[in-house]
Amino acid sequence: MPKHCTKCQIEKPATREFYYAGKKWSDGFHPHCKTCQIAYAVAYKRRHPEKARANRKAWRQRNPENGRSQQRRRRATVEGALHNRMATRINAALRKKGRGWELLVGYTVDDLKAHLERQFTGGMGWHNRSEWHVDHIVPVSHFKFSSFDDPDFKACWALSNLRPLWSKQNCSKGGRRELLL
Numbered sequence: 146m147p148k149h150c151t152k153c154q155i156e157k158p159a160t161r162e163f164y165y166a167g168k169k170w171s172d173g174f175h176p177h178c179k180t181c182q183i184a185y186a187v188a189y190k191r192r193h194p195e196k197a198r199a200n201r202k203a204w205r206q207r208n209p210e211n212g213r214s215q216q217r218r219r220r221a222t223v224e225g226a227l228h229n230r231m232a233t234r235i236n237a238a239l240r241k242k243g244r245g246w247e248l249l250v251g252y253t254v255d256d257l258k259a260h261l262e263r264q265f266t267g268g269m270g271w272h273n274r275s276e277w278h279v280d281h282i283v284p285v286s287h288f289k290f291s292s293f294d295d296p297d298f299k300a301c302w303a304l305s306n307l308r309p310l311w312s313k314q315n316c317s318k319g320g321r322r323e324l325l326l
């Protein structure tokens with residue numbers, strides 16, 4: 146079923162691919178599309194880095210059940226590592242800087258983390274992340290793109306094209322695959 150984003154006014158399918166889900170919305174989806182929400186979040190973080198940090202801290206204090214501090218520190222490290230590596234890889238792919246990678250690819254570091262976790266197999270985890278890599282299922286070399294507006298760029302970096310893979314497996318494919326992590 147199509148749904149109008151009340152921010153950009155673009156009609157997009159009412160699915161988790163295009164909208165964040167939430168019980169408080171009558172149709173189960175946020176009135177703003179993911180692209181608009183990510184754009185807003187990235188802009189907000191850039192404009193108000195201190196406020197964004199304070200908001201996150203306040204949220205953690207209101208939700209202490211969401212992890213003991215050690216767990217949270219580890220998660221922060223994982224997210225920080227993912228964030229940096231994605232930014233580096235995507236900037237290198239485009240030879241371009243200055244736009245947040247979350248905005249370019251249309252998902253956040255949390256989306257990426259959850260996506261990878263869903264595909265962990267055989268003991269994979271954040272504790273052994275040096276032993277596996279983020280693999281492009283269809284290799285980067287298969288795509289032709291010169292800008293982030295290119296549909297091939299979106300396809301290359303789509304969550305559905307990314308999966309965690311044990312390093313040995315990845316390397317045995319002849320090094321054609323791009324490594325992220």
Ligand SMILES: [Zn+2]
Pocket residue numbers: 150151152153154155177178179180181182
């Ligand atoms: Zn929108």
